[in-house]
Amino acid sequence: MENIQNLKKDGIPITIIGLPYAGKTTLVNWIKEGRFTRPKPTIGVNFEEIKIGNVNFSVFDISGQTSFRSTIWKSYVMTSVGIIFVIDSADREQLEEASKWFWVMVDEWLEGNYTDKVILFLANKSDLKRALNLDEIIEILNLTKMSQHQSLSFQFFKTSIREPKNIDYALKWFVSKVKNLIDIQKTNPRALLITDIDGNILNLYDPENIVEDSNMFVGYLNALSGFTNELLGHDRFKVIKVDPYYYLISEENKHVVSIAVDDEQALPEARRLSFLVNEFISKNQKNLTKDKLVKFVNSIVE
Ligand SMILES: Nc1nc2c(ncn2[C@@H]2O[C@H](COP(=O)(O)OP(=O)(O)OP(=O)(O)O)[C@@H](O)[C@H]2O)c(=O)[nH]1
Ligand SMILES: [Mg+2]
CATH class of the missing domain: 3.40.50.300 (P-loop containing nucleotide triphosphate hydrolases)
Structure with missing residues (x-):
């Protein structure tokens, strides 16, 4: 199959x-x-x-x-x-x-x-x-x-x-x-960041170094998750704008996937990519390694 x-x-x-x-x-x-x-x-x-x-x-x-x-x-x-x-x-x-x-x-x-x-x-x-x-x-x-x-x-x-x-x-x-x-x-994401729920970075695709200070970003995510154990709920997405980019954030199995794109029109494509990542994480939950994750992300971004 x-x-x-x-x-x-x-x-x-x-x-x-x-x-x-x-x-x-x-x-x-x-x-x-x-x-x-x-x-x-x-x-x-x-x-x-x-x-x-x-x-x-x-x-x-x-x-x-x-x-x-x-x-x-x-x-x-x-x-x-x-x-x-x-x-x-x-x-x-x-x-x-x-x-x-x-x-x-x-x-x-x-x-x-x-x-x-x-x-x-x-x-x-x-x-x-x-x-x-x-x-x-x-x-x-x-x-x-x-x-x-x-x-x-x-x-x-x-x-x-x-x-x-x-x-x-x-x-x-x-x-x-x-x-x-x-x-x-049509757009390739500017950055694709995967962290665990505590903010530890598991994958960072960031060819143009736009997530310069990922601590800031992770801090933001932590602040969000501080209110509830579940960051966003199942299959839900949150969009935040940190100029000049839009970030689409989703959560799956205690992983947070954040994708940066140039404009609002690219958000649907970002959402499609996060479904792919979430799918991958769910299927490989038991033996997920950083290497595997990096390889997978590289295969879906250009
Ligand atoms: N008369 C007629 N038969 C058709 C038509 N389209 C498909 N068939 C026939 O319907 C049967 C089933 O077609 P498939 O394409 O295998 O059906 P499927 O939707 O792929 O089915 P699954 O793979 O089992 O989910 C085949 O014998 C086809 O030849 C049509 O427009 N007219
Ligand atoms: Mg068939």
Whole structure:
């Protein structure tokens, strides 16, 4: 299984999720080979580097199996820029379940308000006779509610990979949105600092020496954590401005990750990077060494 820890910055990270048999891998194969295939069910995560137009993508096509949804799906969604959610529009029995997971993603994981995600919803297999029409799907999945989440870039399409129908059109929308987002956010952090909760530095990526006096910074963090044992609470972020930079601070398993960026527009990318670091820390909790951490951080920053 491709491990999220190996996520490199080579391609723009894209995640494809949806229940089993929806057509996720068929979609990946279609993009790669330009033909309709009948893949076997995916076990784990299928990773592909794909070029669409002149843009490189790192595509994570994830198994739809139940056991993957609350953990693996979430990790990849949080650390991706684009998400493609695929449903089988002929499988009426599974629509409620698909709807449930779509809204878990939007409301719980993305809290409905992320500006750094593009979501493409595909009502696939529209070629099948028993496929529901788009209006029915919109109603069952309550997709009009997405208009309340205007910060998320969202679009739905009725598609068939078999015919093929609408796929090019849908992907065109998706690629251009993702590319715009990346152009806006494109930035390497100025600094990435990891400390333990007492302020001891475990990693410091600081090529331009902007965290000159990390004691000051650590002092600030200590002052914050002095009030509560938990600095920020789970999956929460705090942004502080210490001119001329913005610092995004997050906490995971008694580690504090602080990322400095130039401007507000780069904060979503900083948040994505902190998810990657937090993920790494959680997974390596038992045998985390400073060396490992430094190596990992170097692999996600340029
Ligand atoms: N009729 C029709 N069949 C399709 C279409 N897209 C995919 N399929 C078929 O649906 C079946 C399941 O497709 P997969 O791509 O393996 O499904 P998946 O979403 O990757 O499933 P998991 O990997 O198990 O989560 C395959 O036999 C595909 O050929 C479509 O647009 N129309
Ligand atoms: Mg698959």
